[in-house]
Amino acid sequence: MRARVYVTLKSGVLDxxxxxxxxxxxxxxxxxxxGVRIGKYVEIDLEGGDPDAAxxxxxxxxxxxxxxxxxxxxxxxxxx
Amino acid sequence: MSVVFGVxxxxxSNCDDDAVRVVDQVLRPAGASGRIIWHKERALGGVDxxxxxxxxxxxxxxxxxxxxxxxxxxxxxxEFARAGxxxxxxxxxxxxxxxxxxxxxxxxxxASLHFECRDVHLVVEGxxxxxxxxxPAGRAIRMSIAHxxxxxxxxxxxxxxxxxxxxxxxxxxDGAVIEAANPNGSQRNIAGVCNAEGNxxxxxxxxxRACEDLLGEGGEDGxxxxxxxxxxxxxxxxxxxxxx
Numbered sequence: 365m366r367a368r369v370y371v372t373l374k375s376g377v378l379d380x381x382x383x384x385x386x387x388x389x390x391x392x393x394x395x396x397x398x399g400v401r402i403g404k405y406v407e408i409d410l411e412g413g414d415p416d417a418a419x420x421x422x423x424x425x426x427x428x429x430x431x432x433x434x435x436x437x438x439x440x441x442x443x444x
Numbered sequence: 445m446s447v448v449f450g451v452x453x454x455x456x457s458n459c460d461d462d463a464v465r466v467v468d469q470v471l472r473p474a475g476a477s478g479r480i481i482w483h484k485e486r487a488l489g490g491v492d493x494x495x496x497x498x499x500x501x502x503x504x505x506x507x508x509x510x511x512x513x514x515x516x517x518x519x520x521x522x523e524f525a526r527a528g529x530x531x532x533x534x535x536x537x538x539x540x541x542x543x544x545x546x547x548x549x550x551x552x553x554x555a556s557l558h559f560e561c562r563d564v565h566l567v568v569e570g571x572x573x574x575x576x577x578x579x580p581a582g583r584a585i586r587m588s589i590a591h592x593x594x595x596x597x598x599x600x601x602x603x604x605x606x607x608x609x610x611x612x613x614x615x616x617x618d619g620a621v622i623e624a625a626n627p628n629g630s631q632r633n634i635a636g637v638c639n640a641e642g643n644x645x646x647x648x649x650x651x652x653r654a655c656e657d658l659l660g661e662g663g664e665d666g667x668x669x670x671x672x673x674x675x676x677x678x679x680x681x682x683x684x685x686x687x688x
Contacts, residue, residue, distance in 0.1 A: 377552065380555050380556070381557065384557060429514065
């Protein structure tokens, strides 16, 4: 089973990397770009067949290590 | 009886030997000594002060300090801190103490996106800590910084300030706290904070790199933090930083 975790900076936390990419996209002619936020994508492979149990475990992993909930949010998808 | 500083070494620590030099050589005549504590140790071995040094532990993988904060030795460091023991985290050590939950807040990527490596000035404020209690208020202290992720972020910075837990702010050489003196975009120029009890301190600048007069004007300013810790352990009133 595979869990996909998306870790993003909380809204309101400055993302200088995203700003730099947005500026460069603007220079490339993509005038429609209103903003860019950069996060992390983490794949976690797990044993076991219960998606609900897996999600609960990955939730705990996110709180304890994968995300820093002071400045980051996370979203979990579990493939079945 | 010397005051024993335990300097925690993780894979990727790189200011550990500098810190040991300060306490074990420069400050030995003043009654200090120091030794390394390997990150796999589960006991601190009776040290009086714990110092978590700078570096790039685990290559800053995931987030700076995130993996080191889960090392075996950190359980003992947390226990030492909860019992009131003085703990100081410098640069990556500050990041590790935040990730370990001993200090509030987080250190995000510098607003400039640059690795900032230069001298800065700091002013001391807030509640007394074992490492700052004898430093005169308003005294500008010079130290170097060297970090890419030092932008301090706290979700409720008013509360932090109200509790006197902002200990260092970036300032000009005259001690003025202005945005132009902020090297990394930290909220309200915050360079260092302490826990609610005041015994755990973290800061991004490097006091251990400013402890010998060979380094010129302000080159010994970092010594004040270590001298404070010695006076704190000895229980004697002190005033440090009187040279200038």
